[in-house]
Amino acid sequence: QKEVEQNSGPLSVPEGAIASLNCTYSDRGSQSFFWYRQYSGKSPELIMFIYSNGDKEDGRFTAQLNKASQYVSLLIRDSQPSDSATYLCAVTDSTLTFGKGTMLLVSP
Amino acid sequence: NAGVMQNPRHLVRRRGQEARLRCSPMKGHSHVYWYRQLPEEGLKFMVYLQKENIIDESGMPKERFSAEFPKEGPSILRIQQVVRGDSAAYFCASSPGGVGYEQYFGPGTRLTVT
Numbered sequence: 001q002k003e004v005e006q007n008s009g010p011l012s013v014p015e016g017a018i019a020s021l022n023c024t025y026s027d028r029g030s031q032s033f034f035w036y037r038q039y040s041g042k043s044p045e046l047i048m049f050i051y052s053n054g055d056k057e058d059g060r061f062t063a064q065l066n067k068a069s070q071y072v073s074l075l076i077r078d079s080q081p082s083d084s085a086t087y088l089c090a091v092t093d094s095t096l097t098f099g100k101g102t103m104l105l106v107s108p
Numbered sequence: 109n110a111g112v113m114q115n116p117r118h119l120v121r122r123r124g125q126e127a128r129l130r131c132s133p134m135k136g137h138s139h140v141y142w143y144r145q146l147p148e149e150g151l152k153f154m155v156y157l158q159k160e161n162i163i164d165e166s167g168m169p170k171e172r173f174s175a176e177f178p179k180e181g182p183s184i185l186r187i188q189q190v191v192r193g194d195s196a197a198y199f200c201a202s203s204p205g206g207v208g209y210e211q212y213f214g215p216g217t218r219l220t221v222t
Contacts (some may be wrong), residue, residue: 032208033161043199043213044151088151092207095164
């Protein structure tokens with residue numbers, strides 16, 4: 001059974017700092033990787049997706065993928081209190097499998 | 109509104125009743141996925157549908173649950189004879205292509221079984 005592992009947190013960072021969120025996955029055949037943000041009581045919101053090894057940047061967000069190590073990460077630069085949420089890593093092969101998420105708390 | 113739409117947003121059912129959850133995908137999307145999120149648990153895949161076809165229902169409980177995506181109209185997730193353990197948030201997502209494409213989520217339906 002495919003597994004996606006994330007540290008549940010909470011990860012606490014001060015405003016303006018870099019938040020680093022990590023995820024490992026078990027299925028070497030996984031092809032597509034996604035990061036979602038979910039505020040409490042709300043639905044997941046797509047933040048980033050990455051398909052190839054390396055880095056992908058979009059504004060304050062950078063996704064990093066290392067297929068050899070089966071590791072994907074999300075960096076959030078200049079963290080803001082509004083970034084406080086649960087971040088879900090998702091990996092796909094035949095279906096989309098989610099990790100349980102890491103709670104991020106950004107303090108003013 | 110070009111996003112994924114779900115209704116109702118909140119649904120209360122008594123044990124033994126039927127629950128019907130509806131999902132309209134984003135414009136231009138023909139791939140629909142249903143997920144369930146229990147309190148303090150992660151999102152669990154239930155079923156993947158295209159118009160008039162169930163592509164993958166490996167995450168769907170074998171009994172009481174069914175899904176459809178007719179040629180016309182929204183996708184429907186049906187839960188018959190609901191039990192308290194069915195209380196959860198049910199999310200629908202749509203994508204422009206198959207499973208490897210990015211999925212966009214609707215606001216969800218919060219089902220409460222009393």
